[in-house]
Amino acid sequence: MSTDKDTRKNIRKLLRNPSAIYRRPGDLLFTFLVVTLGISIILLTLSMAFVLYGEGSAALREFGFFGFVRGTTWDPAVQLVFGAWPFLLGTVTTSVMALLISILPAIAVAIFTAEYAPRWLANIIDNLIQLIAAVPSVVIGIWGIFVLAPWLRDTVYLPVFMWAESSYPQLLPILGNPMGYGMTTATIVLALMIVPYTTALTKDAIRSVPQEQREACRALGATRWEVIRMAILPYARGGILAGAILSLGRAIGETMAVAMLIGNKNTLPFTIFGAGATMPSVIVNEFREAVESLHLSSLMAIGFTLFIIALIVNLFAAYLTRKFSIKGGQVI
């Protein structure tokens, strides 16, 4: 009885002096832990950017930031001139094309598993798709080298090339060398690799559509597809867009599989079938051989540019989510 009284007295004391609650050692420790870890993530990111900038500053000073980014010559052997434009172009082309190729199938799969498929089938499909994300990039690269690239060369590139050669020879410079390793192969593999991300994020967005919206649409006499078109997709559009942009971020940063399949050519022009390079692929290909300090610094500067691009893409995704997301029936 007396302990009960004591407890109540203590509670009353605490309530009268709310700040005392936060002085309990457990709370203090926990707050400290959370704040420290939270801040350390920010510091880690900033220090990464700082180191990349610091290491790349020699190259950026030498050519100027825009000179470096817009420079079309990458010659580490003779002239020691470094311009990242081919790689920037390669990265943007492959990842944007990969997103365009994969987004509709990915959304379709997400709709199918979230709205149409019976649960067991949806689970199987989900797991298989997640498996793609779980396969290491280098394994997908190996598969690309030994299976996909030769197959594409024999069944797609060569026939198209032959046809162009006989009918439209003016197309040949655009098509490029159909050896199997090049921009298109890399793009297709990238598309495959980002499907799990787009699908998962789209599915989250679809799942977050309130049941009431579906029911309201159904109650109007909508069919399944009409519910998806009228109630689900408009409501989920913010999430779907943001998911697509985040997948684009994945594609931009993807390294090994691309480096193994893109053919690695440092000079413009890039062609449809022919070899090319991306920012990550050139880094992974050349950092071991970068004996010149300006070469190494240039690779770091590419890393820094990549960091900036990734940051912009992520911020853009966050902006889209905010702009298009719908909370509690209100368009924000």
Add this chain to the structure above:
Amino acid sequence: MLNNSAKLLKTPFTHLKDISNLLMHQASGPARASKPVSGVTFTPEPASGGKKFRMQTRNLTVRYGTTIGVEDVTLPIYDKEVLALIGPSGCGKTTYLRALNRMHDLTRIASVTGEVLLDGTDIYGNDINPVNIRRRIGMVFQKPTPFPTMSIYDNVVAGLKLVGIRKKSLLDEVCERALKQAALFEEVKDRLRSPGAGLSGGQQQRLSIARALAVDPEVMLMDEPTSSLDPQSTNRIEELIHTLKEQVTIVIVTHNMQQAARLSDRTAFFYVGHLIETGTTNDIFTKPKETRTEEYISGRFG
């Protein structure tokens, strides 16, 4: 044969439920000797005053997996009346309402047995498309459900666009008619193109009603349409229901007994998945036949 044995198996459980109900009631207040609850005790009343059936359920049972939502409900719904479904939470009134336009089709585990007749045709019949049924039976939900990316105008004509009507003059006309019916037109006529989600809660609910009315339904199902609204908006919706019943048959679920008394012509009282009593609202509220009904409407439980 199979049916009979199933019933035999079920009987002891029904009794158990009855006993527990009895105990509950005795705990909650001085109860008169009450008859055991079961759907069987109810006999459908004869058609009153020559009014014709618009809908009717016969031995309607809805199960969620093995749990029973409502059991063996036989209830007529007359043309152009307001039927209120009342009862404590979890009594099955919403479950019953949702069976009337086949909304349970959307729930994987729900199963419906028995018949729901709309103008004499079983809407659960084999050759019946639920999409067509829902076009004839409109529904308004607890929470307002405007489509957030659509304008007020597009919200109202959404149902018409679903049936393929694209003619602008017709859409304009119906939009205005439906908004007037829902007593919203005057407030929004100058901003039909602004988003429907920008309206107040009460306006959004009237927009939802206008949207349901635009397709000219024969029956309107309302699932606690005012429960998320302030008293003023509630008033407007109640007035609206009052005028609407000239044109449509309305079935309304409500927690609010005053609302049921004010609005409805007939009232059905549900309790633990069974229809206990039904009759004219006047009779139910002044001289209920069942003890449980009396206890509920006099506020002794629920």
